[in-house]
Amino acid sequence: MENCIFCAIAEKKISANLVLENETCLAFLDNNPVSPYHTLVIPKVHYENMFDIPKAVLMEVTETIHQVCLLYAEKLGIDSIQIFNNSGPHTAQTVYHLHFHILPRFEKDAIRFEVNIRRDLVEKFPEMLTRLK
Ligand code: AMP
Ligand code: ZN
Numbered sequence: 001m002e003n004c005i006f007c008a009i010a011e012k013k014i015s016a017n018l019v020l021e022n023e024t025c026l027a028f029l030d031n032n033p034v035s036p037y038h039t040l041v042i043p044k045v046h047y048e049n050m051f052d053i054p055k056a057v058l059m060e061v062t063e064t065i066h067q068v069c070l071l072y073a074e075k076l077g078i079d080s081i082q083i084f085n086n087s088g089p090h091t092a093q094t095v096y097h098l099h100f101h102i103l104p105r106f107e108k109d110a111i112r113f114e115v116n117i118r119r120d121l122v123e124k125f126p127e128m129l130t131r132l133k
Contacts, residue, residue: 049087
């Protein structure tokens with residue numbers, strides 16, 4: 001895909017701080033890190049996000065995420081990791097080439113994700129689930 005920064009990384013047109021590479025995916029350090037070893041895992045082929053990635057490719061991405069987690073556990077002794085993905089305009093997705101963030105977490109690292117718990121939604125669960133049928 002033209003003008004896609006992650007395609008450019010996958011095609012080695014621009015450099016990245018590679019953590020690992022396999023046949024279908026790359027893992028590299030996020031250049032705006034929130035914590036040490038903040039890592040992005042991408043498929044080499046361009047898909048926008050969770051809505052268009054084929055299941056088989058997503059499974060390869062997942063396997064690569066797992067490899068990175070095990071690598072960080074083995075080499076760095078990391079025992080806490082958050083994994084997240086932004087898919088779509090109402091999230092924080094800025095790069096529309098599917099990627100998962102791997103965020104190692106450390107004691108007292110002071111990273112805070114602000115959320116508002118919506119207890120009012122609990123009474124709406126039956127109606128919400130009915131809409132899925
Ligand atoms: P998101 O907000 O989920 O779309 O995340 C995109 C991430 O890509 C951000 O955390 C950026 O810091 C990161 N990013 C963008 N360009 C590069 C790059 N060339 N190398 C490494 N990370 C990048
Ligand atoms: Zn791309």
